[in-house]
Structure formats: C-alpha cells, structure tokens
Amino acid sequence: MTTQSEKSSQTTVQDATATAVAGSVKTSDGVLEAATQLAGEAAGDRTTPEHLMAAATAACLQQSIGIAASTQDVDASDAQVTAHVTLTTAEEAGYTSHITLEVSGLADDVAERVLEQAQQICPFTKALAGSDLTVRLAA
Structure with missing residues (x-):
C-alpha cells in the first residue's frame, strides 16, 4: 500500500x-x-480487451528495454517484444488470462541482464508479477 x-x-x-x-x-x-x-x-474489425492488453504490455516492455539498454550502453534498436494473451475459462466463475512476453533482437551476451532490468522498470510487468505472466527470451 x-x-x-x-x-x-x-x-x-x-x-x-x-x-x-x-x-x-x-x-x-x-x-x-x-x-x-x-x-x-x-473476428471482425473490432478489438477485445485481450488485444489491448497484448499491445500495452508489449509496448511497455519494449520501451523499458530501450531505457535499460541505454543505462548499460547496449544497442537495443532491434529489440522486439511479442505478447501473447490467452483468455481461458476459470475453474470458478469468470475467466483467467495467461500472458507471455517473448523478447528478441538483443545480443546474446547482454540480453538477460537488459531484460532483467527492463522488467524492474516496466510498470506493467511489475503490476502483473505474481499473476500468470511469463517473460522470456526468444529461442
């Protein structure tokens, strides 16, 4: 609080x-x-909250990667974040969301440390910590 x-x-x-x-x-x-x-x-020309969540979390983490990289003198100009949001029925009432953020475009030797710092910067990954959120480097 x-x-x-x-x-x-x-x-x-x-x-x-x-x-x-x-x-x-x-x-x-x-x-x-x-x-x-x-x-x-x-599907049509309308969006869902899941589309908006995917776009918002991907953009937030991508911008945070840029900030983290700049503090570490790392080039993150090719960094890309792909967000996948899945809505499933919950065991109880309602629904549950599963969010996966996959990061690519960072040099292997710096990717983990930049991503770790970016997650501390990104207000969305911080807010979603403890929920069904997976953040990983692309294979």
Whole structure:
C-alpha cells in the first residue's frame, strides 16, 4: 500500500484515462478510440480487451528495454517484444488470462541482464508479477 507521504514525493510521468461503454473504448485525450467486441465473437474489425492488453504490455516492455539498454550502453534498436494473451475459462466463475512476453533482437551476451532490468522498470510487468505472466527470451 502506498502512503500519502509516498504519493506526495512521486512525480507523475503519464496519466491516462479511458472510458468503455458497450461496443467501444476511448481515451479522454482522443488518442485511442476502438470498437470492441466480446472475446470469442467472430473476428471482425473490432478489438477485445485481450488485444489491448497484448499491445500495452508489449509496448511497455519494449520501451523499458530501450531505457535499460541505454543505462548499460547496449544497442537495443532491434529489440522486439511479442505478447501473447490467452483468455481461458476459470475453474470458478469468470475467466483467467495467461500472458507471455517473448523478447528478441538483443545480443546474446547482454540480453538477460537488459531484460532483467527492463522488467524492474516496466510498470506493467511489475503490476502483473505474481499473476500468470511469463517473460522470456526468444529461442
């Protein structure tokens, strides 16, 4: 839990707000607006929360790899993160998501240490730690 004094010493880097209604989601600044559909519906030109989660986690980790690499004087210009989000029925009510992030494009001799630091930087991998999240280097 973050205390009030810890909150006051933190600097906001980004603040985003999105509103979802039946059939769409839109950010308050208008940067993102997408028609949505339920998971499992026939594919079309609409997105699902799983698409959005895959895109968000991949982008977050890829940007964090760039930051980590720059602190280690490593070239990460070819780094690529592929996110795979799977939605399954839960044993109880509802659903469970499984997220796999696969990283490629980093030199073998530095890949593990850059990825380790990037996971400490990325707010999404930190938030998802302890859940069904796998982060790995591509084979």
